[in-house]
Amino acid sequence: MAKSPHAKSRAAVRRLSVRGHLGGTIAQHRAIWRQTLPTQRVLQSVVLAGAFSALLLWSRPWLEAAWTDTLLWWMHALALPGRFLPGDPSQGGGLDLVVPLIVPELPLSDPWSPMRHGAVVLLLWWCSGWFSDAAKPLAFFIRLGALVHGASVLFFMFWPASFTHTVSSHVASGLRQAWYLMLATPWIHLLTYYLFPFAAWQRVALTLTTLAFLALLTPLQYAVHAALAQMSGLILLPLLNLVFGVMLPVVGVVALYGWGMGWRNRGMEARHV
Structure with missing residues (x-):
């Protein structure tokens, strides 16, 4: 039985609706694909995340030593006055990390x-308003930092003696937060990456790259924090903690995850699970 002209028109419209402006077919976006989870892939993903956790706990003494040596080297290389000592091994225990003093x-x-800090905050706020539309994300980030530091300026103008945090506690908590983020990374990847049909080497590569990024960034990040605090005082600690603290490595982890999700994978492209 021949199709009616109306049915032919609808079929033609459906074919055209999946064509791009250059004539190519627009594939369904992977964000709305339906995924099934084979038991074997789920078990492999759990084993992989557990193996990374075991590897991190096994290598913790070497990581502690590397972070301590890097921080102490930078403190002496920058010729900063103060006390810079290795951590007390009795601080460790469980999942905790021994950090330097x-x-x-x-x-x-x-x-x-x-x-003076308040004047700089106002200047940055005013200058960020002149950014072009393409640079608006940078302007928003600058204004976020200006708001945080502005609150710190007001606090130190009226209640400076009430600020009980120290550079030592800031560095120690920052190192431990980075360590906990490293421990959480394989399990975050388990839920957001391993369950997709990527190759085994891609799953391992993404997690190894992310852990290496965190291991290299952390001591350098807090060496910079210590140097900036030594130059400007405690007034910078809220900004360093809230904007340039654990949020910085988290942004890096998310960026690496986006990079990994963009890796070519035939299973993903064919929507085979």
Whole structure:
């Protein structure tokens, strides 16, 4: 039985609806594909995440030593005054990390320091308003930092003695947060990457790259924090903690995940599970 002209027209419209402006077929976006989870892939993913966790716990003494040596080397290379000592092994236990003692000598209290910092905050806020539309994401980030540091400036103008945090506690907590993020990374990848039909080498490569990024970034990040705090005082700690603390490696982890999701995979392209 021949199709009616109306049915032919609808079929033609359906064919055209999946064509791009260059004539190619628009494939269904992977974000709305239906995925089934074979038991074998789920078990392999759990075993892989567990293996990475075991590897991290086994290598913890070497990571502690590497982070300690890197931080102490930078403190001495930058000729920062203060006390810089290896951590006490009794601090460790369970999943905790032994961290070095970083106590730089801070500059003398200056009543005009909050005023100078406040002027810089206002200048940055005003200048970011002149950014082009293409640079708006950078302007939003600058204004976020300006808001955080502006709150810090107000606090140090009126209640400086109430600030109980120290550079030592900031560095110690930052190193431990990075360590916990490393421990969580394989299980985050389990839920967001391993369950997709990527090749085994791709799953291993993404997690290894992410862990290497965190291991290399962390001691350098907190060496910079210690140096900046030694130059400017405790007024910078809220900004360093909230904007340039654990949020910085998290952004890097997300960026690496996006990079890994873009790797070519025939199973994903064919939607075979």
